[in-house]
Amino acid sequence: MKIVDARVIISSPGRTFVTLKIITSDGGVTGVGDATLNGRELAVAAYLSEHVIPTLIGRDPARIEDTWQYLYKGAYWRRGPVTMTAIAAVDTALWDIKGKVAGLPVYQLLGGRSREGVTVYGHASAETTEEVLTEVARYVDRGYKAVRVQTGVPGMASTYGVSPDERYEPADAAIPTENVWSTPRYLTNVPTVFARVRDEFGPDLRLLHDVHHRLTPIEAARLGKSLEPYALTWIEDPVPAELQEGFRLIRQHTTTPIAVGEVFNSIWDCETLIREQLVDYIRATVVHAGGITHLRRIFDLAALHHVRSGSHGATDLSPVCMAAALHLDIAIPNFGLQEYMGFPPEADDVFPHSWHYADGYLHPGEDPGLGVDINEQEAARYPYKPASLPINRLTDGTLHDW
Known part of the structure; x- marks a missing residue:
């Protein structure tokens, strides 16, 4: 089994979510992972589309640990919320696929x-x-x-x-x-x-x-x-x-x-x-x-x-x-x-x-895998809507932790 495709889906059904969907060569078995970073959603979407997805095509989805290390160590610029959220989306989708192939819920x-x-x-x-x-x-x-x-x-x-x-x-x-x-x-x-x-x-x-x-x-x-x-x-x-x-x-x-x-x-x-x-x-x-x-x-x-x-x-x-x-x-x-x-x-x-x-x-x-999916037709009904977290100031105007 190989990864043959992957795509990023951005939808705002009540608030904005970024979802990665990975597609395999085995009968269309797919996996989904959350890639949402509140207020910085498009940064993760671009990281996945431009830098991660091209490296996934042709990889064995069963090699979850190896893929995790590949994306973490291979980026050189380690950690940070954008990188780790993108890695999380791939990792979660691969666990979803592994569960479906095994016919077991992921917790098993x-x-x-x-x-x-x-x-x-x-x-x-x-x-x-x-x-x-x-x-x-x-x-x-x-x-x-x-x-x-x-x-x-x-x-x-x-x-x-x-x-x-x-x-x-x-x-x-x-x-x-x-x-x-x-x-x-x-x-x-x-x-x-x-x-x-x-x-x-x-x-x-x-x-x-x-x-x-x-x-x-x-x-x-x-x-x-x-x-x-x-x-x-x-x-x-x-x-x-x-x-x-x-x-x-x-x-x-x-x-x-x-x-x-x-x-x-x-x-x-x-x-x-x-x-x-x-x-x-x-x-x-x-x-x-x-x-x-x-x-x-x-x-x-x-x-x-x-x-x-x-x-x-x-x-x-x-x-x-x-x-x-x-x-x-x-x-x-x-x-x-x-x-x-x-x-x-x-x-x-x-x-x-x-x-x-x-x-x-x-x-x-x-259900096998994570037991969740994305309905892409429904997702398309809710186009991206930008929204930012607030900032906070003290009563004298000093910027404070929000």
Whole structure:
């Protein structure tokens, strides 16, 4: 069997997704991989079309590891989100093909089930505490066992993570919009929100909160300390992760668990954090961390150091990536949680899939391969629509981490 063709499909059914489809010489067996990089979608599409696809034609699709190394080492300019997202698309599509040829779902090729279902968390967001209590209750009624809680900050016109739609999509304009931020107001407000949520829903519901890289280490330590009475499962991305020594300072001051990694794209981004046990959950994901092959390496390293998975699963991951994530989630021994925001109906039409939600869990399905495909006729109904992530400024106008 050889790869005889591959193409990049860009479609915007609710938001923009980039999909790689690989076609083989064996009866038209195909595989799909997600290549979406939020706000930089066309960069990955061009990387694949101009630099990767020509090298794939004639290769044996069964040689997944060799192809991964070929694309990683052969580029010379290693890592980076564009390169690793392109590699992830190829890798995921090849796993899809391998599963179809074997007649097995991909998780069986990864060692089989380690659990019956994948525990997911949803996003409860609202401007006020009273409104967010209603949103949390809505998730509890649907069987969710874990909920991320985000509210508006009093005095701020907008706040990260707050949206009238549960499928919060911050990439909202072709040219980035600007938000305004106040750390003191935020740090004062958050503990009061979680006091109400925990009082309302009791000790069993798993609660999470996304800081979104906005604090300094000592500010993050203060936040973690203030949230200890409410037993959060994690605070996510408390500080920008470029200076990883900052996590040591946070660890010295709070026992609130830490999750990080949605912007990581290789094992080298997480190695120190994992080996020194400075975090509790790694949130790297299939599409941005080099595919199933490389993300499995990250999770295997994490398993040796009491760190669990908590993969990113926002709206900038297509149903193809969600399928790949679920096959990995259900197989690894150190699974923690999987983010799941759902998809609009038009995205489900473009990407028919066998994975499904039931009572707080996602299930990957039993179809051979990933159990997901792209309907190219439906995809063509949703032409590319550019959208950029916002930027963030402090109240005095200083550019701040968004």
